[in-house]
Amino acid sequence: MQHDTIAVVDFGGQYAHLIATKLRLQNIHAEIRQPEDPIEAFTSCKGIILSGSPALSSHGEDSEYNKAIYDLDIPILGFCFGHQEIAKHYGGTVVNDKQEWGRAHLHILIDHPLMKGLGKVEQVWMSHNDTVSSLGPDFEELGYTALDQGEDKHRYAAIVSDKHKRYGFQYHPEVDDTIHGDEMIRNFAYEICGCKPSWTLENFLDEEIEKIRKLVGDESVFLLASGGVDSTVAARVLGEALGPERLHLLHVDNGLMRKNESEQVLESFHKMGLGENLHFIDATDDFLSALSGLVEPEEKRHAIGKTFVDVFEKEARKLGMETHLLGQGTIYPDTIETGGTKRADTIKTHHNRVPIIEEMIAAGKVVEPLAELYKTEVRNVGLSLDIPEEMIWRHPFPGPGLGVRLLCSDGEPIPAEELNPLQTGIDKALADYPFSGTALPLKSVGVKADLRTYEHPVLLEGHHLDGSKELDWRHLEKAAGLIYKMVPGINRCICNLAPQMPQSFAPRAGSVTKERLDLLREADNFVMEGLKRHNLYQKVWQCPTVIVPLTVDGNEGEFCIIRPIETERAMSAVASHLPGTLLAELTESILALPGIVGLAYDITTKPPGTIEWE
Ligand code: XMP
DSSP states (O other), X not given: OOSOEEEEEOOSTTOHHHHHHHHHHTTOEEEEEOTTOOTHHHHTOSEEEEOOOSSOOSXXXXXXXXXXXXXXXXXXXXXXXXXXXXXXXXTOEEESOOOEEEEEEEXXXXXXXXXXXXXXXXXXXXXXXXXXXXXXXXXXXXXXXXXXXXXXXXXXXXXXXXXXXXXXXXXXXXXXXXXXHHHHHHHIIIIISOOOOOOOHHHHHHHHHHHHHHHHTTOOEEXXXXXXXXXXXXXXXXXXXXXXXXXXXXXXEOSOSOTTHHHHHHHHHHHTTOOTTEEEEEOHHHHHHHHTTOOSHHHHHXXXXXXXXXXXXXXXXXXTOTXXXXXXXXXXXXXXXXXXXXXXXXXXXXXXXXHHHXXXXXXXXXXXXXXXXXXXXXXXXXXXXXXXXXXXXXXXXXTTTHHHHBOOEXXXXXXXXXXXXXXXXXXXXXXXXXXXXXXXXXXXXXXXXXXXXXXXXXXXXXOBOTTSSSXXXXXXXXXXXXXXXXXXXXXXXXXXXXXXXXXXXXXXXXXXXXHHHHHHHHXXXXXXXXXXXTTOTXXXXXXXXXXXXXXXXXXXXXXXXXXXXXOSXXXXXXXXXXXXXXXXXXXXXXXXXXXXXXXXEEOOOXXXXXXXXX
16 A cells, blocks of 8 residues: 555444545545455554444444454544444443434543544534443543433543554534534544545546546547536546537426426537537426326435436437447435435435446446535536636525425325424423424434434424524524434424414325426425525535425415435535525515415424435
8 A cells, every 4th residue: 555544434324424525635545445355455554443333233233344454553543333333342341222313512621632622512413323432441531422411411522442453432523514524634644544645636637537548448438417516527628638519418397397497508618618519308298297196205216317328328229329338427415315325325316326327337337527526525626627607606406306306295295103203202302492392293314323314304393582683593403402312213303484373284185296397396496596695505505495285274285395304425414594684585485485384494403304205
């Protein structure tokens, strides 16, 4: 190995690649290793990081991996599951207790090089079921977290043994919501492992361009270009590698785009000089007929992904370009959420990772220059290639677009045995709060401890600060945290925006139709325009607007939810706090749309919710 390298052991889930990315951003070479890899795969590394794991539990039976790594005189740092494994290996205990989701405060107890440059209290990000409950003889408590006042402080959130060079963090420093997580990772690499810097984004681009040339050979690439940041940056990178004449762009209007979006996308491609080999097809009918009657979110995703390939192949045949490779702007979260690494759970199947595309990838027929990167890095590559800022800062929009944000239902009632215990739990959690919450008879996808969930949301009464239009974020978010902790089966909290708190809800049948999509397009357009009007478009990272078929207080129609979030890499997220004035404007305009029977604001962190609803 030429460079100082840190090996990241991938125990599954979302995070090993993110850890590697965070190391690279600190100019450190990082390589992913599998838990069963032979010891030779580790001996020349300067350090080892053990990732978290969704599927493995640390408190139960012995976990299987190559424990000979503990015989090496190389520093090892574990996150979440990795932290628990280290504690256990050196004589500590782990119990299934004291779960934490989302934000927590780490109280640092020792002046240690791992925490160099940090304060005494740091915001960290948690997503765990198991907890370290005691330490072995050579370990010290470096920091703890405590969610509630008066709670037993012994959540061993950070542990050290300088004697063994072993370290553990219960939280995820690799997640952007651990505010100084990058510094902690940097401290491990530089202060503990003694690494010297070597990796840069420029090197990465050069290597990527080489790889593209090798893979494509004398062929050309036909790139599916939605007009989003990823496919636009991919177009520029492919153009650099192959030259403009060997790159064709195909923009498909799948009928699931935002209001007037395809027109704007085509115009901006022309403005950027990418209009020469630009092809356009309106395939709305193909997508709507593939989605007809489907309700289940994963079935909808599969239908959309497959229709993209069908449309692409039909168009390629028409243009006599059958031998071209398929280009896609896939980024890393698309792969990981689809369960694309050895142990990751399928949170959702991204449109560019459906089985037929996986087969084409295996046959070497797909080129994806950004597949290793996250959105932030893609934006940085885009800026370095002089892509206009307005394009770089467009909100991310998923390939299946409004198809995922238009929730569908077969209208079957949810049994009282399912909802009643949730309601009892919610009432208990909110006993000391001046607002109520109702478990809704609908489900959406979320993620807890790296595993997909399909659970109910709670509608909280919209509680405002005294005498103001502003929502009382502190109390609402605290109550939400308590509900996730106390009520299994809830993965989101949303807050009522309508003038009255609705009293009754009943599921209603609804599938993907042009009429429903048009209504969603209107509501979404109000939200996008509102963010721009209030100069919040860039501060808010993404803002899905969602509709759900529901009967609310006897009115049959669509319940609408807005979900403004802030994040950096979409692996974790917090709700944006939109100002009361904007909320009042949105409430008035959205509730006036014919067919909308309720409006709420999603205040859920990720985890336990995902960014998108489906
Ligand atoms: P979640 O909802 O999983 O979303 O928190 C994380 C990010 O991924 C985007 N997303 C997609 N992007 N194709 C895409 O190109 C997809 O199928 C897809 N599904 C989710 C989502 O919008 C968010 O930015």
